[in-house]
Amino acid sequence: MPTAIPADSVGLVSPQVAHFAEPLTLACGRTLADYQLIYETYGELNASRSNAVLICHALSGHHHAAGYHSEDDRKPGWWDSCIGPGKAIDTERFFVVSLNNLGGCNGSTGPSSTNPASGRPYGADFPVVTVEDWVHSQARLADRLGIAQWAAVVGGSLGGMQALQWTISYPERVRHCLAIASAPKLSAQNIAFNEVARQAILSDPEFHGGHFQEMGVIPKRGLMLARMVGHITYLSDDAMGTKFGRGLKSEKLNYDFNSVEFQVESYLRYQGEEFSGRFDANTYLLMTKALDYFDPAAANDDDLAKTFEVAKADFCVMSFTTDWRFSPERSREIVDALLAARKNVCYLEIDAPQGHDAFLIPNPRYLQAFRGYMNRIAV
């Protein structure tokens, strides 16, 4: 943690756990008899319960979106730049709820949890969950917290997909939807990258058909490769060029395959290494599947505008110019459908060099628009 907690931080926070005993039937047809969701809250719920904001996380995200868990934390939560007193999502005005999704590996029930049926970790037996399943589970968390309607549901990337799904699944329960650096469905190229990541994990000898936990090992190499390929898609060519260029680790080329020569290789390995130590391989598989399967228009003859007709929320859609994973064109598909469905919508295309990762990075125009939109939400 920094020497003193910054004034615009939510400060020290502790996660809470909500246990659900009522069975949840999933899109795949299977049922989770029993599960728990870990979440954090920032700010205070007002008397009329009208100021609640739900944060939906992306592929590798979790419930810890803002503040610090302990004095020893090196870094704050993953969206601390946007959540806090006076920040875009102002915790002086809003009661913010951030959870770890079902299937996750940060405290919510997922593949590394114990399967009550067998007494052993679920591993590969954990059902495939979808964005819709997550939204249903989030609705139950809202019920538990006494929140009948969210002032806003907010998310970036895969989180944006959940925000969009909320307006379709529970139109009465969300007043504003902010979908940032998101897409209405994955492209073939997106799915292809996910498949490479999955194959990296599935083909690791330590994967053991997903039951590696019982064997006391982890498919570290596969997870590392999956993260490396994913990470490339989060950054723009320019961002990588600026950060690493063709810079070398050592003075000269080694003419072999064993050494880490280029800076970018070293960076990717470090990212992969770090990730494989903290993330569950089965969760990674699940998250990529949830991404691949997301396609709300499929149920409406691929008519996205018709899909959004039920929505009652106002929308704010933002994209970033150098994002090639979910490019501005993908956000414009969402916007055009909302225009055709005659919904209230604002759309911004933010000039940012960082690629897909830009939604996590403070950028003056992004933060100003984000704050501007949130400020106009009546509570």
Add this chain to the structure above:
Amino acid sequence: MRADLDIIQDWIPAGSRVLDLGCGNGELLAWLRDHKQVSGYGLEIDPDNIAACIDKGVNVIEQNLDLGLGNFASDSFDMVVMTQALQAVHYPDQLMKEMLRVGRQCIITFPNFGHWRCRWYLASKGRMPVSEFLPYTWYNTPNIHFCTFEDFERLCQESGARVLERLAVDRDHRHGWASRLWPNLLGEIGIYRVTGPTR
């Protein structure tokens, strides 16, 4: 409200759906929403203007008019408005057709290059007019397609657009006897309401 917007709002029926091309800070749409129950969207590319629209609660879409209105369905708006932007777009003729396709009616305002001051400047100095009202040099200006009232009405004819209403005003948006008498010489800004060929 900006004087030209005050004139325009009078031409927009209460409760209608409006698309405002180059909506600026969202002043017109916000006023129409608050006073005439008008709904709609503004298209804009300037970041500060977009931020101002968001603050006002105006539906603003970051979209470059030079890329057309292909994302809007035909006849999806009662009125398409474009104030002081016709001279700044790359393809005024194509945009005009798009406006007539998307809206049942269109309101277009633009500076009149046939005004006597422009004519006098060009005639006497032999150089492109630069004034307080049109302060740019020819090589560094957003205004790349100046026209006169006559030119605009010719374009309307060629696009099959019918002029429903026209108003020539001075830079303070007053429409006195002079601009009524001889609009193409004495009017500085043209305000037109037009409709498409098939209507």
